[in-house]
Amino acid sequence: xxxxxxxxxxxxxxxxxxxxxxxxxxxxxxxxxxxxxxxxxxxxxxxxxxxxxxxxxxxxxxxxxxxxxxxxxxxxxxxxxxxxxxxxxxxxxxxxxxxxxxxxxxxxxxxxxxxxxxxxxxxxxxxxxxxxxxxxxxxxxxxxxxxxxxxxxxxxxxxxxxxxxxxxxxxxxxxxxxxxxxxxxxxxxxxxxxxxxxxxxxxxxxxxxxxxxxxxxxxxxxxxxxxxxxxxxxxxxxxxxxxxxxxxxxxxxxxxxxxxxxxxxxxxxxxxxxxxxxxxxxxxxxxxxxxxxxxxxxxxxxxxxxxxxxxxxxxxxxxxxxxxxxxxxxxxxxxxxxxxxxxxxxxxxxxxxxxxxxxxxxxxxxxxxxxxxxxxxxxxxxxxxxxxxxxxxxxxxxxxxxxxxxxxxxxxx
Amino acid sequence: xxxxxxxxxxxxxxxxxxxxxxxxxxxxxxxxxxxxxxxxxxxxxxxxxxxxxxxxxxxxxxxxxxxxxxxxxxxxxxxxxxxxxxxxxxxxxxxxxxxxxxxxxxxxxxxxxxxxxxxxxxxxxxxxxxxxxxxxxxxxxxxxxxxxxxxxxxxxxxxxxxxxxxxxxxxxxxxxxxxxxxxxxxxxxxxxxxxxxxxxxxxxxxxxxxxxxxxxxxxxxxxxxxxxxxxxxxxxxxxxxxxxxxxxxxxxxxxxxxxxxxxxxxxxxxxxxxxxxxxxxxxxxxxxxxxxxxxxxxxxxxxxxxxxxxxxxxxxxxxxxxxxxxxxxxxxxxxxxxxxxxxxxxxxxxxxxxxxxxxxxxxxxxxxxxxxxxxxxxxxxxxxxxxxxxxxxxxxxxxxxxxxxxxxxxxxxxxxxxxxxxxxxxxxxxxxxxxxxx
Numbered sequence: 001x002x003x004x005x006x007x008x009x010x011x012x013x014x015x016x017x018x019x020x021x022x023x024x025x026x027x028x029x030x031x032x033x034x035x036x037x038x039x040x041x042x043x044x045x046x047x048x049x050x051x052x053x054x055x056x057x058x059x060x061x062x063x064x065x066x067x068x069x070x071x072x073x074x075x076x077x078x079x080x081x082x083x084x085x086x087x088x089x090x091x092x093x094x095x096x097x098x099x100x101x102x103x104x105x106x107x108x109x110x111x112x113x114x115x116x117x118x119x120x121x122x123x124x125x126x127x128x129x130x131x132x133x134x135x136x137x138x139x140x141x142x143x144x145x146x147x148x149x150x151x152x153x154x155x156x157x158x159x160x161x162x163x164x165x166x167x168x169x170x171x172x173x174x175x176x177x178x179x180x181x182x183x184x185x186x187x188x189x190x191x192x193x194x195x196x197x198x199x200x201x202x203x204x205x206x207x208x209x210x211x212x213x214x215x216x217x218x219x220x221x222x223x224x225x226x227x228x229x230x231x232x233x234x235x236x237x238x239x240x241x242x243x244x245x246x247x248x249x250x251x252x253x254x255x256x257x258x259x260x261x262x263x264x265x266x267x268x269x270x271x272x273x274x275x276x277x278x279x280x281x282x283x284x285x286x287x288x289x290x291x292x293x294x295x296x297x298x299x300x301x302x303x304x305x306x307x308x309x310x311x312x313x314x315x316x317x318x319x320x321x322x323x324x325x326x327x328x329x330x331x332x333x334x335x336x337x338x339x340x341x342x343x344x345x346x347x348x349x350x351x352x353x354x355x356x357x358x359x360x361x362x363x364x365x366x367x368x369x370x371x372x373x374x375x376x377x378x379x380x381x382x383x384x385x386x387x388x389x390x391x392x393x394x395x396x397x398x399x400x401x402x403x404x405x406x407x408x409x410x411x412x413x
Numbered sequence: 414x415x416x417x418x419x420x421x422x423x424x425x426x427x428x429x430x431x432x433x434x435x436x437x438x439x440x441x442x443x444x445x446x447x448x449x450x451x452x453x454x455x456x457x458x459x460x461x462x463x464x465x466x467x468x469x470x471x472x473x474x475x476x477x478x479x480x481x482x483x484x485x486x487x488x489x490x491x492x493x494x495x496x497x498x499x500x501x502x503x504x505x506x507x508x509x510x511x512x513x514x515x516x517x518x519x520x521x522x523x524x525x526x527x528x529x530x531x532x533x534x535x536x537x538x539x540x541x542x543x544x545x546x547x548x549x550x551x552x553x554x555x556x557x558x559x560x561x562x563x564x565x566x567x568x569x570x571x572x573x574x575x576x577x578x579x580x581x582x583x584x585x586x587x588x589x590x591x592x593x594x595x596x597x598x599x600x601x602x603x604x605x606x607x608x609x610x611x612x613x614x615x616x617x618x619x620x621x622x623x624x625x626x627x628x629x630x631x632x633x634x635x636x637x638x639x640x641x642x643x644x645x646x647x648x649x650x651x652x653x654x655x656x657x658x659x660x661x662x663x664x665x666x667x668x669x670x671x672x673x674x675x676x677x678x679x680x681x682x683x684x685x686x687x688x689x690x691x692x693x694x695x696x697x698x699x700x701x702x703x704x705x706x707x708x709x710x711x712x713x714x715x716x717x718x719x720x721x722x723x724x725x726x727x728x729x730x731x732x733x734x735x736x737x738x739x740x741x742x743x744x745x746x747x748x749x750x751x752x753x754x755x756x757x758x759x760x761x762x763x764x765x766x767x768x769x770x771x772x773x774x775x776x777x778x779x780x781x782x783x784x785x786x787x788x789x790x791x792x793x794x795x796x797x798x799x800x801x802x803x804x805x806x807x808x809x810x811x812x813x814x815x816x817x818x819x820x821x822x823x824x825x826x827x828x829x830x831x832x833x834x835x836x837x838x839x840x841x842x843x844x845x846x847x848x849x850x851x
Contacts, residue, residue, distance in 0.1 A: 064516075
């Protein structure tokens with residue numbers, strides 16, 4: 001198709017303001033949609049991060065003690081009795097005591113060093129505590145080494161600082177501490193003077209928190225063989241037999257209250273399955289993604305409608321000229337091509353300006369709001385979307401223009 | 414004349430219903446998105462205690478040294494027991510209180526009921542007058558109660574409702590963690606957002622209610638453990654809650670009322686003096702690195718307003734701007750299509766001003782309609798904001814009279830601004846040229 005660009009430019013010069021406004025609108029739309037897409041993709045990536053937990057079958061009980069001031073030994077006896085009862089539930093596969101769980105939304109983390117007197121920490125790890133049932137209950141994949149032995153598990157009272165001599169770490173932590181990949185059997189220090197030797201490696205294991213500050217430590221976690229017998233309360237993590245999650249969640253509190261009534265399990269959110277836990281911890285991310293999605297769709301729709309409106313107006317204004325061109329031998333598809341090219345020229349100007357705006361806005365949010373830097377792929381995708389949107393929006397009015405009969409040339413208004 | 418312009422405008426808008434609807438929709442959506450995100454932003458960035466926030470200060474003492482500082486050189490954002498107790502003992506501000514979060518169990522008198530778990534804070538007596546905490550019955554406790562570690566408690570009206578059916582319970586007893594406490598005061602509804610006295614533990618906003626307040630030293634004496642964050646630069650040497658008190662771990666929030674600039678300067682000097690003493694005694698191996706921020710700067714420093722909220726507002730304002738550009742383009746097309754009509758009016762003697770008035774009225778009508786649609790959508794937006802934002806924040810956003818007025822004003826003014834250039838172009842139409850070509 002032989003398209004003459006010069007006549008289009010000449011015609012556009014007569015509609016400077018309108019042309020400029022469409023280009024500006026496309027630029028603004030591109031700037032906003034790129035950044036919105038970037039935020040959406042970033043947050044959705046967060047949402048789909050794997051925790052390493054068998055989420056379909058695992059639930060967590062937040063068990064607070066009703067009678068405070070119990071000694072650690074008393075608490076430990078109760079915890080062991082509770083665990084026995086939970087493991088014997090018909091619908092339960094296994095249970096473990098814990099001081100926190102993946103995706104809890106924050107919790108215990110320690111700095112990790114290679115030597116006890118190191119002043120700047122090597123990295124940071126989420127700290128989990130549990131017994132020899134921890135890995136099995138969560139359904140973690142042990143990729144190297146072994147599980148804890150029952151006799152390795154120690155008792156930790158309220159605010160008691162105990163550093164076990166063994167630990168199971170996540171592969172991400174093992175690789176960070178020992179990049180050569182021979183972490184098994186090596187030791188590290190986690191804010192204590194005694195080292196912990198790595199006896200097992202699991203992969204993956206998400207941290208407890210999802211805050212932005214911990215992004216640099218993603219997936220870094222360690223498990224210590226400890227029963228956290230805090231006088232305030234404890235988490236019981238329970239894994240149900242496949243397909244029996246609801247039954248297990250119903251049975252568990254009954255079994256615990258049968259053990260002792262002096263406990264508080266919040267009727268509202270004392271027992272949560274992993275779908276709920278995941279939903280809660282990513283509330284913010286999902287919400288922002290939805291909001292950005294709504295804004296993008298509204299913006300694209302309004303921009304498309306605006307282009308349709310203005311192009312229709314221009315077509316209406318130029319019916320006579322179109323008629324003349326048709327009378328002089330222009331084919332329908334020449335007229336169609338004319339309007340599509342015209343829109344392409346305007347859109348191209350808009351997206352160039354828009355790309356600059358998009359990058360500038362992103363860089364500004366990086367410095368002002370601790371956002372991440374946007375990859376150029378988003379700008380590319382946005383440019384493509386807007387060019388297609390422009391062509392699509394122009395198509396209907398342009399088609400109408402192409403159907404203008406040559407007779408129009410002979411009619412006066 | 415205005416009535417005539419209104420009639421002209423309505424007739425013109427009716428002539429191209431599609432274009433009119435598009436403009437109204439654009440303005441409506443643009444305004445509604447901006448106003449919804451604004452209502453959230455307004456709610457979270459509000460001053461929780463506007464009459465006093467400039468007198469409330471949060472001291473920070475660097476008891477960790479250079480290795481414990483973040484990349485920004487900031488000292489810890491909470492206090493260790495040692496520092497908090499020293500500051501309370503020296504009592505250099507007019508009013509001050511150390512505080513920590515507690516989560517005790519309350520055992521109902523009725524033995525058939527399960528114990529319930531409540532949240533609250535262990536504070537000093539000056540906490541209540543310092544923060545102008547409103548009481549329904551009774552009052553806070555006295556300094557003597559602080560010193561004697563008295564078993565007294567201030568409870569929320571909600572807990573009072575639950576335990577005493579809402580009657581005046583001052584003088585009655587509540588079983589907290591297995592021990593009897595005498596109720597000295599019942600709070601009136603008091604749920605400041607953000608929870609400014611302890612933003613480190615509440616994250617700023619909280620859907621929960623503070624149900625109990627007990628004397629700080631009493632809570633320490635009976636070993637009521639800290640339910641908030643504990644941050645340590647090293648593992649405490651001793652175990653248990655007592656070990657935590659002897660450690661350099663930070664877990665206590667602190668607030669002081671300083672009424673004038675002189676008091677602020679004096680307090681800052683006092684903090685630095687304390688840190689210098691610690692340096693000389695060898696406990697701190699570094700120069701003083703303290704902070705003393707007033708409440709608004711403290712909330713800002715702790716990023717109480719989530720950056721997500723700010724980004725949402727900005728993106729929504731961007732949407733409004735794009736909608737306005739869209740409206741300008743459409744108005745331009747609409748107005749210039751009527752060049753012939755304008756030519757006739759001008760030829761018949763209408764001054765440019767009259768053309769201005771006529772088309773700005775038309776833009777105004779579009780703006781008003783867009784504003785009304787925007788009002789409706791803002792209502793829907795604010796009502797459903799809980800669907801996309803965390804509940805603790807969403808619960809704060811509400812539609813009130815000022816938001817309604819603002820929505821309409823923004824819609825009308827913005828649309829008239831958008832109509833300014835098209836109107837200018839319309840007023841420049843040459844009557845002679847139009848009449849000739851027709």
